[in-house]
Amino acid sequence: MKQPVPWRLLFAHLRRSWFRTTLTAAGVALAIFLLVLLQTVITELQSGVKYAGRSRLITTSAVSLFVNLPEKLHQGIEGVPGVVAVTHWTWFGGVYIDDKNMFARFAVDPPTMRRVYGDLSAKKEIVLSTPEWEAFESDRRGCIVGAALARQFGFKVGDRIPLKGNIWPGDYEFTVCGVYSRGSPQIDESTMFFHWKYLDETVGRRSVVSIFVAELDPEFDAGRITNEIDALFESSENRTRTQTEAAFNQSFVSMWGNVPALLGMIGGAVLFAAFMIALNTMLLNARDRRSETGVLKALGYPDRAIFLLNVSEGIVVCTIGGAAGAFAGWFIFNHIGVDALGRFFPSFIITDETFAFAVGTSVIVGLVAGIVPAVILARIRVIDALSRFG
Amino acid sequence: MLIQVRGVVKSYVKGSETVLVLDGVDLDVDAGEWVSLMGPSGSGKTTLLNLIGGLDVPDSGSICVNDDEMVGRTNAELAAWRSRNVGYIFQLYNLLPVLDAFQNVEMPLLLTNLSRKERREHVMTALDLVGLSDRIDHYPAQLSGGQNQRVAIARAIVADPAFLLADEPTGDLDRKSAEDVLNLLQDLHTRFKKAIVMVTHDPHCAERADRLVHLEKGVIVADT
Numbered sequence: 001m002k003q004p005v006p007w008r009l010l011f012a013h014l015r016r017s018w019f020r021t022t023l024t025a026a027g028v029a030l031a032i033f034l035l036v037l038l039q040t041v042i043t044e045l046q047s048g049v050k051y052a053g054r055s056r057l058i059t060t061s062a063v064s065l066f067v068n069l070p071e072k073l074h075q076g077i078e079g080v081p082g083v084v085a086v087t088h089w090t091w092f093g094g095v096y097i098d099d100k101n102m103f104a105r106f107a108v109d110p111p112t113m114r115r116v117y118g119d120l121s122a123k124k125e126i127v128l129s130t131p132e133w134e135a136f137e138s139d140r141r142g143c144i145v146g147a148a149l150a151r152q153f154g155f156k157v158g159d160r161i162p163l164k165g166n167i168w169p170g171d172y173e174f175t176v177c178g179v180y181s182r183g184s185p186q187i188d189e190s191t192m193f194f195h196w197k198y199l200d201e202t203v204g205r206r207s208v209v210s211i212f213v214a215e216l217d218p219e220f221d222a223g224r225i226t227n228e229i230d231a232l233f234e235s236s237e238n239r240t241r242t243q244t245e246a247a248f249n250q251s252f253v254s255m256w257g258n259v260p261a262l263l264g265m266i267g268g269a270v271l272f273a274a275f276m277i278a279l280n281t282m283l284l285n286a287r288d289r290r291s292e293t294g295v296l297k298a299l300g301y302p303d304r305a306i307f308l309l310n311v312s313e314g315i316v317v318c319t320i321g322g323a324a325g326a327f328a329g330w331f332i333f334n335h336i337g338v339d340a341l342g343r344f345f346p347s348f349i350i351t352d353e354t355f356a357f358a359v360g361t362s363v364i365v366g367l368v369a370g371i372v373p374a375v376i377l378a379r380i381r382v383i384d385a386l387s388r389f390g
Numbered sequence: 391m392l393i394q395v396r397g398v399v400k401s402y403v404k405g406s407e408t409v410l411v412l413d414g415v416d417l418d419v420d421a422g423e424w425v426s427l428m429g430p431s432g433s434g435k436t437t438l439l440n441l442i443g444g445l446d447v448p449d450s451g452s453i454c455v456n457d458d459e460m461v462g463r464t465n466a467e468l469a470a471w472r473s474r475n476v477g478y479i480f481q482l483y484n485l486l487p488v489l490d491a492f493q494n495v496e497m498p499l500l501l502t503n504l505s506r507k508e509r510r511e512h513v514m515t516a517l518d519l520v521g522l523s524d525r526i527d528h529y530p531a532q533l534s535g536g537q538n539q540r541v542a543i544a545r546a547i548v549a550d551p552a553f554l555l556a557d558e559p560t561g562d563l564d565r566k567s568a569e570d571v572l573n574l575l576q577d578l579h580t581r582f583k584k585a586i587v588m589v590t591h592d593p594h595c596a597e598r599a600d601r602l603v604h605l606e607k608g609v610i611v612a613d614t
């Protein structure tokens with residue numbers, strides 16, 4: 001049997017009560033915007049774990065992350081069967097003009113870095129053109145900066161960036177050889193990388209690095225290689241601790257403690273508020289639609305059509321609001337960029353997953369908020385709906 | 391025999407109290423017949439009309455329309471049956487305020503398999519019949535009471551039902567508009583042979599019908 005839903009009424013209602021509709025959609029939009037924001041913070045905090053290379057190990061000093069390792073250990077690591085390439089990162093610290101200009105600076109070995117994060121990396125985690133890579137490799141005082149950092153400080157290729165060392169004393173000056181972007185969320189687009197050799201010369205050849213990064217042949221067992229690397233230095237004065245990149249990144253997330261859970265709870269509360277707004281509107285609508293529902297039923301519209309008509313209204317209003325909120329977030333953070341957030345979350349980017357999650361959530365909010373009044377109206381008896389006594 | 395009501399009993403529960411509204415009503419309405427239903431307020435006229443129109447179900451008794459038993463059908467079956475067989479005219483018109491006259495009249499046709507073009511033709515015919523073809527894009531709030539009731543009549547007849555049920559169709563109208571509405575019903579009755587069951591308080595209105603039925607305290611006391 002044909003059971004058409006009188007859809008024209010849906011649009012007629014939205015038009016007629018446009019003020020109520022707009023307010024509700026705006027409330028949901030605001031909530032979804034906040035949800036996107038919170039979810040992105042959580043994603044950013046955890047992206048290092050989620051997007052970590054599957055076949056990559058990080059070796060640090062067994063004592064602490066803050067104790068350096070001799071650079072020469074890389075030979076030993078490279079010798080372990082299954083290790084394809086080894087590169088290293090060294091935390092620089094330092095000051096760019098003013099203490100307030102905080103961004104991460106690492107001393108690296110450009111050729112091996114290019115191999116591990118560029119050529120060997122399936123996702124091309126660090127995206128840099130060949131001429132830029134070559135310029136970086138050949139200029140000992142060269143550096144590359146992330147796109148977000150370049151945006152924030154207006155760095156362009158050819159610019160000079162002076163840094164004052166603190167952990168590594170000295171006055172340094174770098175030439176920007178390239179601006180990289182990222183192929184994976186775990187890479188931060190507001191970091192500056194420069195030659196470890198320049199640093200090492202300036203401080204008088206201490207020849208130490210913070211961490212080693214080993215890229216493995218995926219055919220090999222990462223767990224076994226982990227043990228083999230640590231075994232190499234077991235009895236030396238530089239005992240090492242090797243772990244997967246995911247585990248290494250997890251230790252940074254752990255520093256945030258319960259923050260992600262807390263943010264999740266705030267998100268839940270915001271969502272609940274949006275739900276209440278939507279539910280309130282839908283219940284008001286239901287009250288206004290009593291006699292209309294009676295008429296539709298008297299004309300022969302089945303209960304199912306009444307249900308679908310009313311539940312759709314909730315879904316439409318909330319989805320429009322949710323899409324608007326998510327889109328506003330996308331536009332503000334991914335398109336315009338917000339410097340204030342950039343300081344804490346250099347690569348504050350709303351992922352497709354977060355966007356889809358937010359819009360999906362608004363659909364569900366609309367569905368749930370719409371179901372209650374839709375069921376009430378679908379089940380009301382014709383004579384009660386048409387009754388003048390209410 | 392178009393409508394055959396036999397021994398219909400209907401009561402409503404109001405709080406802890408049960409109100410017996412119809413107490414064994416028998417009524418026959420022939421095809422093409424116009425019956426006026428009169429009686430004091432609370433005598434059960436609307437209730438009887440609702441039962442005949444399949445808007446409600448009796449506690450006991452039988453209601454046959456075109457030899458089909460209505461009692462015992464599901465809500466969905468009754469809804470489908472209503473859309474094909476009954477045209478309602480309410481005292482307060484009950485048009486949908488968010489739709490214009492054309493769209494209001496078209497509502498019953500959306501439940502049929504008619505094409506958009508066919509629907510348009512039917513709607514225009516119905517609105518023409520009630521003399522409102524120049525008001526198709528007016529909303530109920532932009533029309534007078536009499537005009538609203540004529541739109542409602544157009545809606546009631548657009549799907550060409552066998553009979554019309556009218557609950558005080560002139561109850562909210564001034565003399566002139568009431569006269570227009572009655573003339574319209576007369577027209578539908580004589581030209582299109584529609585059976586009409588009309589509840590009214592006004593003896594002058596009731597006279598237009600072929601037959602007068604008096605209801606009192608849930609029983610039919612006179613049938614002339």
Ligand SMILES: Nc1ncnc2c1ncn2[C@@H]1O[C@H](COP(=O)(O)OP(=O)(O)OP(=O)(O)O)[C@@H](O)[C@H]1O
Pocket residue numbers: 383384387402403404409411429430431432433434435436437438
């Ligand atoms: N849905 C309902 N629930 C409870 N009681 C009802 C309901 N509908 C009607 N009644 C009661 O049933 C009785 C008859 O009502 P009905 O509407 O059929 O009377 P009526 O003859 O149409 O009166 P009126 O001329 O005032 O329209 C009244 O006492 C009314 O209060």
Ligand SMILES: [Mg+2]
Pocket residue numbers: 435436437557
């Ligand atoms: Mg009545």
